[in-house]
Amino acid sequence: MTDRIKEQLSAFLDGELPDPESALLLKRLERDDELRGALSRYSLIGAVLRSDGDVPAARQVAARVSAAIAREPFRGVQAQLPRRVAVLRSLGGLAVAAGVAFAAVMLVRGVNPGPGAAPEVVLAQAPVPPVQPVADDADADSGEALAVPYVTPPAADGPAAGLPQAELANFLVAHYGYASPLVRRSVGAGLISDDEAAIEGALEPASQPDP
Amino acid sequence: MHVEGAAQVFEPMRAEAGDIALVRRVQKGDRAAFDALVLKYQHKVLKLVQRYVRNPAEAEDIAQEAFIKAYRALPAFRGDSAFYTWLYRIAINTAKNALVASRRRPVSYDLDLQDGSQVQAQTRLSDSETPEALALTEEIRRTVNEAIEALPDDLRLAIVLRELEGLSYEDIAKTMECPVGTVRSRIFRAREAIDRSLREVFDGGLGRVGDLE
Amino acid sequence: MSPRPAIAFALSLAAMPACAESGQEWLARMTAALNNASYVGEFISESAGRTERLAITHRVRDGVVSERLVSLTGHGRELVRENDEVVVYLPDQKLAIIERRAGRSDLMGSLPQFEGRMASWYKVDWVGRETLETFGPTAVVAVRPLDGYRFGYRLWIDLDTHMPVRSDLSDGSGRVIERLRFTRLRFDDNIPDSAFEPSLDRSKLRWVRQSPQTDDEAPAWKAAQVPPGFRLSVSGMQALAGNGAPASHLVYSDGLATVSVFIQPPVAGKPPAQGTSRSGVASAYTTVIAGHQVTAVGEVPPRTLKYIASGLRPVGVPPETPAAAAANRRN
Numbered sequence: 056m057t058d059r060i061k062e063q064l065s066a067f068l069d070g071e072l073p074d075p076e077s078a079l080l081l082k083r084l085e086r087d088d089e090l091r092g093a094l095s096r097y098s099l100i101g102a103v104l105r106s107d108g109d110v111p112a113a114r115q116v117a118a119r120v121s122a123a124i125a126r127e128p129f130r131g132v133q134a135q136l137p138r139r140v141a142v143l144r145s146l147g148g149l150a151v152a153a154g155v156a157f158a159a160v161m162l163v164r165g166v167n168p169g170p171g172a173a174p175e176v177v178l179a180q181a182p183v184p185p186v187q188p189v190a191d192d193a194d195a196d197s198g199e200a201l202a203v204p205y206v207t208p209p210a211a212d213g214p215a216a217g218l219p220q221a222e223l224a225n226f227l228v229a230h231y232g233y234a235s236p237l238v239r240r241s242v243g244a245g246l247i248s249d250d251e252a253a254i255e256g257a258l259e260p261a262s263q264p265d266p
Numbered sequence: 267m268h269v270e271g272a273a274q275v276f277e278p279m280r281a282e283a284g285d286i287a288l289v290r291r292v293q294k295g296d297r298a299a300f301d302a303l304v305l306k307y308q309h310k311v312l313k314l315v316q317r318y319v320r321n322p323a324e325a326e327d328i329a330q331e332a333f334i335k336a337y338r339a340l341p342a343f344r345g346d347s348a349f350y351t352w353l354y355r356i357a358i359n360t361a362k363n364a365l366v367a368s369r370r371r372p373v374s375y376d377l378d379l380q381d382g383s384q385v386q387a388q389t390r391l392s393d394s395e396t397p398e399a400l401a402l403t404e405e406i407r408r409t410v411n412e413a414i415e416a417l418p419d420d421l422r423l424a425i426v427l428r429e430l431e432g433l434s435y436e437d438i439a440k441t442m443e444c445p446v447g448t449v450r451s452r453i454f455r456a457r458e459a460i461d462r463s464l465r466e467v468f469d470g471g472l473g474r475v476g477d478l479e
Numbered sequence: 480m481s482p483r484p485a486i487a488f489a490l491s492l493a494a495m496p497a498c499a500e501s502g503q504e505w506l507a508r509m510t511a512a513l514n515n516a517s518y519v520g521e522f523i524s525e526s527a528g529r530t531e532r533l534a535i536t537h538r539v540r541d542g543v544v545s546e547r548l549v550s551l552t553g554h555g556r557e558l559v560r561e562n563d564e565v566v567v568y569l570p571d572q573k574l575a576i577i578e579r580r581a582g583r584s585d586l587m588g589s590l591p592q593f594e595g596r597m598a599s600w601y602k603v604d605w606v607g608r609e610t611l612e613t614f615g616p617t618a619v620v621a622v623r624p625l626d627g628y629r630f631g632y633r634l635w636i637d638l639d640t641h642m643p644v645r646s647d648l649s650d651g652s653g654r655v656i657e658r659l660r661f662t663r664l665r666f667d668d669n670i671p672d673s674a675f676e677p678s679l680d681r682s683k684l685r686w687v688r689q690s691p692q693t694d695d696e697a698p699a700w701k702a703a704q705v706p707p708g709f710r711l712s713v714s715g716m717q718a719l720a721g722n723g724a725p726a727s728h729l730v731y732s733d734g735l736a737t738v739s740v741f742i743q744p745p746v747a748g749k750p751p752a753q754g755t756s757r758s759g760v761a762s763a764y765t766t767v768i769a770g771h772q773v774t775a776v777g778e779v780p781p782r783t784l785k786y787i788a789s790g791l792r793p794v795g796v797p798p799e800t801p802a803a804a805a806a807n808r809r810n
Binding site: 058061066067069072078084093095096097099101105106109110112126 | 304325333404425451464
Binding site: 219223230233234235247 | 513514524529531533535549552556557558560565567576577578612632634646648657659689712713717728730732733734737741752754756760761763765777778
């Protein structure tokens with residue numbers, strides 16, 4: 056390993072190596088353990104310099120990660136679902152609305168509607184513009200990136216009752232600020248929780264609606 | 267070499283832009299680029315994780331898990347922000363989840379996670395939690411600091427401006443009134459000098475750590 | 480106002496005699512602490528099958544309330560509130576929802592409060608003192624609903640800080656439906672602004688704004704029936720993400736529980752939803768009245784929501800043309 060290569064490595068670490076040279080260096084890095092060691096130690100030096108306290112030297116991390124990802128199938132730039140959400144998705148029933156930003160937040164179980172008022176005849180309807188995203192970008196706008204993987208387990212007696220969970224989330228966001236200080240934390244917790252709710256959904260069959 | 271001209275030729279990227287370039291490569295299937303990101307950030311991530319999990323072996327496990335999670339999530343990373351900020355978040359979550367999992371008890375959650383004695387009581391003692399391992403960390407810090415002190419002024423200033431001030435090569439060149447190529451060379455030579463001392467630590471008295479990557 | 484209201488507040492508490500062991504007294508202290516204290520903490524929210532660990536940062540400075548809630552067990556979702564703006568960050572969905580209530584700023588000052596009139600529908604009992612492993616001695620207070628329209632609470636109030644370090648929310652039968660416990664709590668009068676910056680990467684999120692609409696008109700809808708104790712505390716128009724139609728938003732509170740009612744004009748091609756749904760301690764009941772979708776949301780039993788929502792009526796508009804009237808209001 057020459058000093059020229061190491062100097063390139065040093066510049067690479069700082070993001071100052073031109074792209075074509077970076078590509079070559081990456082190839083070399085793949086097969087040159089000594090070079091990998093130098094990159095690791097160069098970055099350790101930086102971490103120690105910037106740190107108030109001691110910096111632990113990672114010993115096996117890079118090698119083990121490298122071995123682990125070598126076994127991973129390559130995935131493209133498609134947005135992926137976190138594993139638990141993917142499990143949920145397999146339960147079926149996506150909440151998706153075309154062209155509308157959905158804020159699906161939590162698992163919601165539909166229960167039987169009461170004998171509420173029957174829908175009345177809808178009178179004159181003025182089209183209402185959708186809420187505009189205040190900052191947008193083209194990629195996120197595509198349905199792929201926004202595909203909302205949330206699921207309402209269907210009620211036992213047919214189609215899901217109550218609100219789509221995404222809409223409920225939107226209502227709760229609007230409601231949050233008005234809850235009493237004591238309860239607000241609970242409302243907030245419900246709004247931003249997702250992980251354990253997903254587990255709950257997986258554990259509780261959809262055939263058990265609320266009493 | 268004229269400074270501006272050099273800057274144009276090299277089109278120097280900031281460190282963050284360099285990360286983004288690596289991220290783009292990973293997204294196109296280049297695993298070596300992810301390797302490079304791991305090599306670059308493993309110590310930082312490990313230090314972060316050790317705020318939650320003191321046991322070095324467990325902390326390495328968690329750091330490893332965080333990187334693998336990051337790799338899996340990377341296709342969804344849009345790259346218009348700092349990669350490390352994003353990685354930091356994943357590492358924190360991984361560490362906290364590990365902590366919660368290790369402390370999850372059937373009945374009571376009345377535990378104060380700030381209580382270090384409880385955290386330590388719950389972590390398994392492994393051979394890496396030895397005086398040698400702890401001494402190594404201290405030894406690294408001492409070695410790096412001593413090596414920095416021993417550097418000629420121009421090399422020391424260059425690496426300090428880079429690592430502590432976070433300046434780009436171009437800005438360092440302006441500060442030090444020298445060409446960008448010289449800055450690049452000085453930073454390299456500073457690192458190499460410090461690394462020479464560091465390698466002695468890894469290869470020498472504390473021979474157990476010869477496997478540092 | 481003092482530059483350090485929380486310190487002044489803490490001093491005033493220290494001067495308070497420690498002999499008042501009545502439930503009402505402790506509730507008043509707790510409410511004051513919740514409204515005035517600045518703190519950083521972590522708590523666990525447990526409900527049937529769900530355990531969530533959250534970090535909270537709460538600051539009151541010069542009357543401005545800032546709050547940040549971060550899920551530590553999920554995808555790192557966050558909720559950040561800066562006075563009258565609430566932003567919910569959903570990194571897993573690359574989405575941020577902003578909710579603003581400009582023009583209704585007085586409402587934050589009229590937050591639900593425990594007060595004398597509540598004695599008619601809640602029974603507040605001093606239970607005793609209990610020592611919690613994490614926080615030491617606490618005052619335990621039970622708040623029991625006197626009818627089936629609201630939830631009950633059991634509160635463990637820290638003797639020094641007067642913060643509810645644990646609270647159990649129970650339904651009418653006394654079954655605990657949510658338990659919230661602090662695992663860490665630290666008071667801090669100098670929480671920096673940076674503590675309210677979301678730690679996730681904002682640049683890759685898609686932003687959706689739920690903004691208030693015109694606010695200067697009387698509510699065009701009102702509840703014909705509310706359970707005893709509930710009063711209208713807020714009304715206004717509210718745009719909602721994910722649903723094109725701005726909603727009339729009415730807020731009813733009994734001083735502790737709060738119910739929001741949203742009334743939305745029909746949207747062509749979108750069948751109105753009906754029925755009950757639930758999220759954590761909050762439920763929603765939605766129905767159709769006079770062609771409008773009426774949705775009640777709140778941390779109360781579903782029956783309360785159904786009772787209030789079913790009683791919603793358009794006001795000052797001939798009953799046969801409410802949708803047309805709603806369309807006029809939008810124009």
